[in-house]
Amino acid sequence: MKVLIVEDNAALTTIITTYLGRSGFVCEQVTDLKQALEKLYGFSYDIVLLDLTLPDGDGLTLLEQLKSKWSATGVLIMSAKNALDDRLKGLDMGADDYLPKPFHMAELNSRLKAIYRRRHQKGAVNLIFKEIMIQGETKQVELNNIVLDLTKKEFELLRYFMVNKNRLMTKQVIAEHLSGDYMDMADSFDFVYQHIKNIRRKIKDAGGQDYISTVYGGGYKMMES
Amino acid sequence: MKVLIVEDNAALTTIITTYLGRSGFVCEQVTDLKQALEKLYGFSYDIVLLDLTLPDGDGLTLLEQLKSKWSATGVLIMSAKNALDDRLKGLDMGADDYLPKPFHMAELNSRLKAIYRRRHQKGAVNLIFKEIMIQGETKQVELNNIVLDLTKKEFELLRYFMVNKNRLMTKQVIAEHLSGDYMDMADSFDFVYQHIKNIRRKIKDAGGQDYISTVYGGGYKMMES
DNA sequence: TTATATTTATGAAAGTACTCATCGTTGAGG
DNA sequence: CCTCAACGATGAGTACTTTCATAAATATAA
Numbered sequence: 238m239k240v241l242i243v244e245d246n247a248a249l250t251t252i253i254t255t256y257l258g259r260s261g262f263v264c265e266q267v268t269d270l271k272q273a274l275e276k277l278y279g280f281s282y283d284i285v286l287l288d289l290t291l292p293d294g295d296g297l298t299l300l301e302q303l304k305s306k307w308s309a310t311g312v313l314i315m316s317a318k319n320a321l322d323d324r325l326k327g328l329d330m331g332a333d334d335y336l337p338k339p340f341h342m343a344e345l346n347s348r349l350k351a352i353y354r355r356r357h358q359k360g361a362v363n364l365i366f367k368e369i370m371i372q373g374e375t376k377q378v379e380l381n382n383i384v385l386d387l388t389k390k391e392f393e394l395l396r397y398f399m400v401n402k403n404r405l406m407t408k409q410v411i412a413e414h415l416s417g418d419y420m421d422m423a424d425s426f427d428f429v430y431q432h433i434k435n436i437r438r439k440i441k442d443a444g445g446q447d448y449i450s451t452v453y454g455g456g457y458k459m460m461e462s
Numbered sequence: 463m464k465v466l467i468v469e470d471n472a473a474l475t476t477i478i479t480t481y482l483g484r485s486g487f488v489c490e491q492v493t494d495l496k497q498a499l500e501k502l503y504g505f506s507y508d509i510v511l512l513d514l515t516l517p518d519g520d521g522l523t524l525l526e527q528l529k530s531k532w533s534a535t536g537v538l539i540m541s542a543k544n545a546l547d548d549r550l551k552g553l554d555m556g557a558d559d560y561l562p563k564p565f566h567m568a569e570l571n572s573r574l575k576a577i578y579r580r581r582h583q584k585g586a587v588n589l590i591f592k593e594i595m596i597q598g599e600t601k602q603v604e605l606n607n608i609v610l611d612l613t614k615k616e617f618e619l620l621r622y623f624m625v626n627k628n629r630l631m632t633k634q635v636i637a638e639h640l641s642g643d644y645m646d647m648a649d650s651f652d653f654v655y656q657h658i659k660n661i662r663r664k665i666k667d668a669g670g671q672d673y674i675s676t677v678y679g680g681g682y683k684m685m686e687s
Numbered sequence: 688t689t690a691t692a693t694t695t696a697t698g699a700a701a702g703t704a705c706t707c708a709t710c711g712t713t714g715a716g717g
Numbered sequence: 718c719c720t721c722a723a724c725g726a727t728g729a730g731t732a733c734t735t736t737c738a739t740a741a742a743t744a745t746a747a
Binding site (some may be wrong): 613650653656678 | 734
């Protein structure tokens with residue numbers, strides 16, 4: 238979890254970095270808007286921790302750029318200007334949260350975690366396909382009120398089918414999704430067979446249909462019709 | 463690997479979709495600029511396959527927006543206008559490649575793969591830390607010309623240390639990186655100990671120092687000094 | 688220093704993922 | 718309809734990952 242701290246008060250930056258480091262954040266520090274942009278162009282961050290009063294301009298101008306160019310990055314504004322006006326302006330412009338100075342490190346910590354969780358909650362929505370339901374919150378899979386005991390890969394594969402229901406997907410696509418990185422033609426995708434087999438078995442054992450249909454030479458799909 | 467095809471010739475789109483589908487691409491199709499923007503705002507794509515002559519305007523205007531708002535997405539221009547002028551204009555504006563019509567499906571395929579690979583080559587750079595070298599191309603790890611035989615997780619952990627050399631990283635950060643998704647405080651990070659142990663052992667067996675230093679209560683780091 | 692709690696290290700065992708060899712299926716062409 | 722080749726399914730074996738229990742190391746406080 239990478240955080241870019243944009244703050245000109247060096248003492249505060251150090252405290253934040255030290256504290257957050259303990260809780261599982263990797264922090265980088267810049268002191269003005271120009272440096273912030275340089276960092277943003279070169280690396281990717283999960284969250285930008287943005288002070289509004291900076292030596293070379295208003296933090297809100299950076300917020301604007303962040304929202305248009307790096308929409309995947311979360312923004313937490315921290316500012317001594319606790320005017321309601323400023324707070325609203327920041328949130329209106331798309332900041333994820335606003336933290337008035339001074340604040341406790343514990344609060345900063347929990348707000349950052351909240352932002353991160355909110356943005357990474359891919360599966361937070363409940364997914365439903367016929368009798369199967371995936372609860373986003375608990376990541377539990379139910380079929381007719383029976384809880385399926387799936388391994389991580391099995392869960393990810395089933396979820397992938399449900400997100401992409403009615404769409405045919407090749408072994409390659411599935412393999413890339415499960416392994417998490419690019420796979421060459423030269424790679425073997427045969428391990429997909431095993432996971433398909435296991436999901437089918439577990440669904441069958443719980444009394445479900447074979448929801449996954451094989452398309453010879455094409456791949457697999459879950460059809461709703 | 464998701465591709466958005468922006469092309470008003472329906473027959474061509476179908477051929478491309480069918481062919482690419484076989485090679486592991488998931489394709490979506492739109493026929494004009496307006497639809498393309500709607501898709502782009504709603505979903506994320508690895509590559510946009512862009513025709514230049516469209517019913518509601520020049521494809522180059524979309525290219526401009528793509529480069530500013532969706533810089534993570536690759537762009538391959540395909541056009542019947544094979545004027546050198548157009549080709550250069552497209553590449554100047556940041557397209558990843560330009561393919562004159564008509565073209566063979568096999569060529570389209572390999573160009574798309576090339577773009578994808580180029581953009582996803584996180585580890586293509588050679589990393590060096592003291593006697594250890596990671597070859598980006600082959601993903602081989604060498605220590606004094608001895609090749610280390612690392613598992614996937616061990617490799618990823620060592621690479622993570624080398625990318626973040628001199629930086630202290632907590633177990634949590636490392637665990638998140640290795641597992642590939644968000645981990646709660648409630649989760650156990652103890653498996654990190656095993657991978658640390660294994661890497662240390664393999665490096666030692668190959669005649670290297672213990673480059674990974676433990677910071678009690680803080681985490682681990684690889685210090686260069 | 689000594690006792691105590693916390694953190695890290697380690698070996699063994701359990702659980703999971705992947706490979707391999709083999710067999711069954713599907714569809715194309717004779 | 719039969720043959721053949723490509724693809725998919727399956728079980729068993731291997732390699733990898735993670736957990737668990739326990740031991741060692743480190744810090745804190747008496």
